[in-house]
Amino acid sequence: MTDILLLGGTKMARLLASHLGQKYNVIYSIAGTTKAAKLPTYCQQIAGGFGGADGLADYLKTQNINICIDATHPFAQNISLNAIKACAQAGIAIIQYARKAWDIEAAHIFTTEAELTNALPVNAKILLTIGGQNITPFLTLTQPIIARMIEPPKLDGHPLPAHFNILLSRPPYDLDAEIALMQKYKITHLICKDSGGDTLATKLTAAQQLGIEIYMLARPKSPHNTQLFNICEIETYLNKRLLVSPS
Structure with a gap:
């Protein structure tokens, strides 16, 4: 066999x-x-x-x-x-x-975390959905952040800022729940990775419906x-x- x-x-x-x-x-x-x-x-x-x-x-x-x-x-x-x-x-x-990359015309695509963080406006309210493995580049941001992930983050000894709130949850997420979450925290910017797939993630659909800016990290080749x-x-x-x- x-x-x-x-x-x-x-x-x-x-x-x-x-x-x-x-x-x-x-x-x-x-x-x-x-x-x-x-x-x-x-x-x-x-x-x-x-x-x-x-x-x-x-x-x-x-x-x-x-x-x-x-x-x-x-x-x-x-x-x-x-x-x-x-x-x-x-x-x-x-x-x-x-997986095929997502094709979202309204998304702002960045190749590095530094490019992405530098482009964020100072008054942004952020929903960070990149997982818990690579949040260190975002710990220096001063904007309020809801960081959603499945497992607790790896901080590599860095302190977690007071305005950096961890939300532990496991997908799948339905559209109504995503909209409610973004409205609850008055999210203005969604940060995510181009994980791709045949269907668009509900968080992206929710962000588009609410007029929230999508900041996306491009996938490596x-x-x-x-x-x-x-x-x-x-x-x-x-x-x-x-x-x-x-x-």
């Missing part, structure tokens, strides 16, 4: 694992900081790091993995780069289950040579690449 290592941690990855697991032996891997996914019993799930590219390469070899699918977040560059290096060392193919954008494309690729019966 074909063994696939699926690097996950996203909703898209969970759906892919559930689908491919019906035909292939799928090992679903998440980072140690990510909450365990609810997957069918036929999908094996492992958590924690591999010890960098070399550790992952050893795992690929010892587990006789045939192919690796990177379905991590578009901003998880370090994971993707390590995976590419590891697969090269192990002599197996790797593909990315990619994918390091992968092979990007596939839906489950059908991935199945076709697997059938051609592996040249074996899936079960």
Whole structure:
């Protein structure tokens, strides 16, 4: 049976694992900081790091993995780069289950956090939705901030300013709830990442309806040579690449 290592941690990855697991032996891997996914019993799930590219390469070899699918977040560059290096060392193919970037004409796009923070007006009331891993560049802002994230932030020893309020919650969020949140805190600026996907995030729809400015961090360029954008494309690729019966 074909063994696939699926690097996950996203909703898209969970759906892919559930689908491919019906035909292939799928090992679903998440980072140690990510909450365990609810997957069918036929999908094996492992958590924690591999010890960098070399550790992952050893795992690929010892587990006789045939192919690796990177379905991590578009901003998880370090994971993707390590995976590419590891697969090269192990002599197996790797593909990315990619998301299409969002196309929002009204959004202000920035390539760095510094560019974004410098462009914010002094009277902005901010909803920050970039997660808890990379909020350090925003701690120096003096504007009132509601920072929404799933897990408590990594502050790397920096104090949390009094005007910086953490809101812990887990998606999905419906449109009415997003509108209510933005109205409650009189939000004028939404800060987010271009996570992308087939559907527009409800926070973006809510911001557009309320006339809130959208400040978006552009995603880094994918390091992968092979990007596939839906489950059908991935199945076709697997059938051609592996040249074996899936079960």
